[in-house]
Amino acid sequence: CICHLRGNDYIGSPADSLLRLEYYQNAMNYMRDINKDMKFFMVSDDYNLAQSYCDKLGMTFIGSTSRKEEDPYKSNYHKGGAICEDYSIINNAKNIILSNSTFGFWAAYTNLNLKNIIAPKYWFAHNLEGDYWSTADMQVKEWKYLDRYGQIW
Numbered sequence: 001c002i003c004h005l006r007g008n009d010y011i012g013s014p015a016d017s018l019l020r021l022e023y024y025q026n027a028m029n030y031m032r033d034i035n036k037d038m039k040f041f042m043v044s045d046d047y048n049l050a051q052s053y054c055d056k057l058g059m060t061f062i063g064s065t066s067r068k069e070e071d072p073y074k075s076n077y078h079k080g081g082a083i084c085e086d087y088s089i090i091n092n093a094k095n096i097i098l099s100n101s102t103f104g105f106w107a108a109y110t111n112l113n114l115k116n117i118i119a120p121k122y123w124f125a126h127n128l129e130g131d132y133w134s135t136a137d138m139q140v141k142e143w144k145y146l147d148r149y150g151q152i153w
Contacts, residue, residue: 001031001095004104007046008079016127026150027097027118043089045080121145
């Protein structure tokens with residue numbers, strides 16, 4: 001199972017967009033209900049945060065950012081490694097725990113191998129009180145959504 005974590009510009013954002021460790025713990029538990037032997041790997045644009053989450057969750061950090069590779073073609077705000085590698089990893093995974101990132105969304109949405117996916121309910125408003133989608137166009141009827149209380153929808 002590939003877990004995607006978007007960090008960097010989400011840390012300290014006014015909308016509190018960074019997905020907490022509990023999101024990944026709850027999603028991993030759901031995936032283990034599907035396959036108790038499932039292995040978990042993380043791709044991220046944020047080396048320090050991803051390494052911290054991987055250490056706490058017992059998963060392996062993979063992708064270009066995990067090797068601290070530079071990509072001269074990336075946008076200025078992207079702090080991670082080569083995004084083409086991370087896109088390919090997500091785009092070819094059978095099981096995904098997705099972050100609230102449009103980058104991750106498109107890699108998962110165009111994935112032809114996908115069997116199971118969990119995404120954050122309410123997307124950018126996942127951590128906020130209230131029950132509203134931000135943005136509502138990120139909903140895909142075939143996907144499972146995990147709310148901030150650990151419930152699957």
